[in-house]
Amino acid sequence: MSDIFSQFDPLLGKRLQIMDENGVISADPAVSALRPPELTDELIKQAYEKMLFMKMADQKANNLQRTGRMGTYASIRGQEATQMGAGLVMKPEDWLLPAFRELGIMWLHGIPIENMYSYWMGNEMGSRPPENVNCVPISIVVGSQMLHAVGVGLGMKKKKEQKVAVAFFGDGATSEGDFHEAMNCAGVFKPNTILICQNNQWAISVPRSYQTASTTIAQKAIAYGVPGIQVDGNDLIGMYVAVKTARERAIRGEGITLIEAYTYRLGDHTTSDDAKKYRDPEEVELWKPRDPLIRLQKYLASKNLWTQETEDQLTAKYEKEIEAIVEKAQAIIYNPSDMFDYTYAVLPPQLQAQKEELLRNLPQI
Amino acid sequence: MENPKLNIVEAINLALKQEMERDPSVLIFGEDVGKDGGVFRVTDKLQAQFTEDRVFDSPLGESGIAGMAIGLAMYGFKPVVEVQFDGFYHQMLDQMLQHAARMRNRSRGRYTVPMVVRVPSGGGIKALEHHSESIETFVAHTPGLKVVYPSTPYDAKGLLLAAIRDPDPVIFMEPKRLYRAIKQEVPLEDYIVPIGVANVLQEGTDITVIAWGAMVREAQAAMENLKTNPTTAQYSVELIDLRTISPIDQATIFASVEKTGRLVIVQEAVKSFGPGAEIAALVAEKLLYSLKSPIHRVAAPDITVPYLQAEQWYLPNAQQIQNAITTVMAS
Ligand SMILES: Cc1ncc(C[n+]2csc(CCOP(=O)(O)OP(=O)(O)O)c2C)c(N)n1
Ligand SMILES: [Mg+2]
Numbered sequence: 001m002s003d004i005f006s007q008f009d010p011l012l013g014k015r016l017q018i019m020d021e022n023g024v025i026s027a028d029p030a031v032s033a034l035r036p037p038e039l040t041d042e043l044i045k046q047a048y049e050k051m052l053f054m055k056m057a058d059q060k061a062n063n064l065q066r067t068g069r070m071g072t073y074a075s076i077r078g079q080e081a082t083q084m085g086a087g088l089v090m091k092p093e094d095w096l097l098p099a100f101r102e103l104g105i106m107w108l109h110g111i112p113i114e115n116m117y118s119y120w121m122g123n124e125m126g127s128r129p130p131e132n133v134n135c136v137p138i139s140i141v142v143g144s145q146m147l148h149a150v151g152v153g154l155g156m157k158k159k160k161e162q163k164v165a166v167a168f169f170g171d172g173a174t175s176e177g178d179f180h181e182a183m184n185c186a187g188v189f190k191p192n193t194i195l196i197c198q199n200n201q202w203a204i205s206v207p208r209s210y211q212t213a214s215t216t217i218a219q220k221a222i223a224y225g226v227p228g229i230q231v232d233g234n235d236l237i238g239m240y241v242a243v244k245t246a247r248e249r250a251i252r253g254e255g256i257t258l259i260e261a262y263t264y265r266l267g268d269h270t271t272s273d274d275a276k277k278y279r280d281p282e283e284v285e286l287w288k289p290r291d292p293l294i295r296l297q298k299y300l301a302s303k304n305l306w307t308q309e310t311e312d313q314l315t316a317k318y319e320k321e322i323e324a325i326v327e328k329a330q331a332i333i334y335n336p337s338d339m340f341d342y343t344y345a346v347l348p349p350q351l352q353a354q355k356e357e358l359l360r361n362l363p364q365i
Numbered sequence: 366m367e368n369p370k371l372n373i374v375e376a377i378n379l380a381l382k383q384e385m386e387r388d389p390s391v392l393i394f395g396e397d398v399g400k401d402g403g404v405f406r407v408t409d410k411l412q413a414q415f416t417e418d419r420v421f422d423s424p425l426g427e428s429g430i431a432g433m434a435i436g437l438a439m440y441g442f443k444p445v446v447e448v449q450f451d452g453f454y455h456q457m458l459d460q461m462l463q464h465a466a467r468m469r470n471r472s473r474g475r476y477t478v479p480m481v482v483r484v485p486s487g488g489g490i491k492a493l494e495h496h497s498e499s500i501e502t503f504v505a506h507t508p509g510l511k512v513v514y515p516s517t518p519y520d521a522k523g524l525l526l527a528a529i530r531d532p533d534p535v536i537f538m539e540p541k542r543l544y545r546a547i548k549q550e551v552p553l554e555d556y557i558v559p560i561g562v563a564n565v566l567q568e569g570t571d572i573t574v575i576a577w578g579a580m581v582r583e584a585q586a587a588m589e590n591l592k593t594n595p596t597t598a599q600y601s602v603e604l605i606d607l608r609t610i611s612p613i614d615q616a617t618i619f620a621s622v623e624k625t626g627r628l629v630i631v632q633e634a635v636k637s638f639g640p641g642a643e644i645a646a647l648v649a650e651k652l653l654y655s656l657k658s659p660i661h662r663v664a665a666p667d668i669t670v671p672y673l674q675a676e677q678w679y680l681p682n683a684q685q686i687q688n689a690i691t692t693v694m695a696s
Contacts, residue, residue: 122676143426177426204397205400338675343667
């Protein structure tokens with residue numbers, strides 16, 4: 001039986017893409033047939049609207065940083081379809097283990113945007129997930145969370161649960177040793193895990209070609225005895241199909257899948273970075289037409305599901321919603337004693353004393 | 366030629382440039398150190414001058430950076446590698462502790478590892494988690510490693526040259542908060558600031574204050590504050606910039622405390638088990654009976670470095686140092 005892994009064998013230079021950058025579904029029936037019936041045009045329209053929202057919430061974070069109301073922020077601009085595709089597949093009982101460029105998927109999985117804003121504003125309360133949301137805090141240490149996803153997924157497998165653990169990470173992260181340990185352990189233990197590499201072509205100033213001499217990241221899976229697939233990460237449908245396949249495999253007990261979402265970081269690395277120093281602006285121009293939102297606009301327009309007017313209305317509506325979210329985020333106050341209270345389950349006496357001394361001497365806030 | 370006035374970033378950059386011109390075995394690599402010149406621009410323009418052969422971006426893996434540097438160092442090169450931020454030193458801790466620090470001992474002197482790890486260090490720049498750590502205890506607790514931590518542009522250049530020329534691995538900590546905070550005249554000519562020698566910044570007879578890295582500036586601010594009050598203005602404070610964490614300059618510390626009989630130690634790192642504890646123990650072992658009052662440590666509380674909103678409460682500051690001096694003087 002042929003599956004998408006042989007159909008899109010990374011060693012043969014294949015990449016899964018169902019909708020191209022003009023918003024046109026592949027003319028190849030073997031490819032277009034991969035689009036499952038539940039992924040209706042109506043669902044795609046809803047997904048597009050969520051992508052628009054995350055794009056705007058992302059832009060807002062950049063603005064907040066620029067006006068001094070937020071610390072450093074890492075933009076998801078250009079990577080919305082990768083996160084939306086996974087978000088459409090993931091179920092609330094699944095676990096998400098993000099890196100730091102995942103505002104979209106974290107929101108889709110239930111982390112309120114105001115929490116994320118609060119996080120980037122420098123408050124640990126922002127990285128406390130709501131009780132019913134299965135998402136661990138942002139992992140700043142590059143490459144460190146994939147092994148956790150293998151562990152969580154292994155736990156799910158041991159408990160015979162129909163759930164998965166999904167880790168997100170960048171192309172640069174695949175150079176860390178922990179990535180290779182995660183892949184290797186996953187190959188051996190076959191956990192309920194999906195590893196999604198957002199290959200946005202850059203790790204700060206270092207291009208993908210400097211991270212690895214492999215042609216693709218997906219092909220690294222093969223050496224570990226697990227399937228890997230490269231997907232056009234700006235193609236919502238392709239991402240949906242890849243993540244859905246991976247989730248089904250995991251739940252059947254077949255273990256992990258490495259998904260390389262081939263996408264592009266349209267912005268700077270973070271608000272503290274200036275990509276003009278190292279990146280050819282022509283490369284960015286090349287990627288602009290491949291914007292994941294633009295192609296969906298084209299597709300939806302061809303189905304009479306998108307017009308500039310509906311876009312403008314939505315934008316106005318979202319702007320208001322996001323303003324309200326900013327206020328909520330700013331209302332999340334930093335309580336100084338919180339610095340101490342989560343160090344241990346029970347604060348040792350000497351730490352209690354340090355806490356009292358520090359709080360006593362704090363300038364009135 | 367007239368000596369330029371440089372900040373710490375420029376002084377380190379100058380040291381790297383001059384040493385690379387002088388010694389063809391010096392190599393620079395790490396994350397984003399090439400075209401980008403490092404996220405703090407410390408290696409700015411070095412790739413353009415020395416080519417990718419000698420200044421190059423590494424893949425994103427700190428263990429790989431350290432491990433390759435160890436190999437190159439054993440093979441006759443002098444790698445000066447950069448860890449992008451203090452918190453990511455821990456990704457290379459294994460290689461540094463198990464191999465860089467031990468190769469000389471293990472091979473009974475046949476192989477040595479003359480490498481430098483540059484570590485932008487400490488808090489105060491409102492950065493993300495893992496970007497404001499004080500790792501000096503982790504590194505100083507490793508026999509075989511030397512640890513230096515300049516606080517001025519002059520010392521940054523001189524200590525870096527000493528570190529690169531040192532026959533053993535050196536952890537070179539850079540106070541990122543001070544990177545662009547101070548300018549100082551830095552000689553263009555070759556000079557070193559020897560490793561293991563502290564600097565008495567101000568002489569005094571009543572009380573010794575020891576600090577390093579960004580805390581030196583806080584201690585200086587505290588001393589300025591003391592001058593505003595007629596009582597405390599009388600205090601004659603001796604301020605020591607430790608400059609080298611390991612091996613520690615015991616002679617300078619002992620001479621000072623023997624004279625003053627009072628000691629305040631300021632460290633940015635969490636209080637317990639840090640260099641401050643080591644200094645206090647040394648003084649207690651050697652000079653307990655010369656002390657006129659108990660030793661006092663000003664340090665961060667024993668908690669995880671908080672996110673940026675709480676940094677202002679967490680970091681030791683001039684006010685705390687001032688209070689400590691007053692307390693010790695009064696007791
Ligand atoms: C272990 C570690 N080393 C270095 C850094 C500094 N750093 C932050 S992001 C980044 C590049 C990450 O690239 P990639 O994995 O491709 O993710 P992207 O930022 O492109 O999403 C680096 C080097 C870090 N956060 N963690
Ligand atoms: Mg990347």
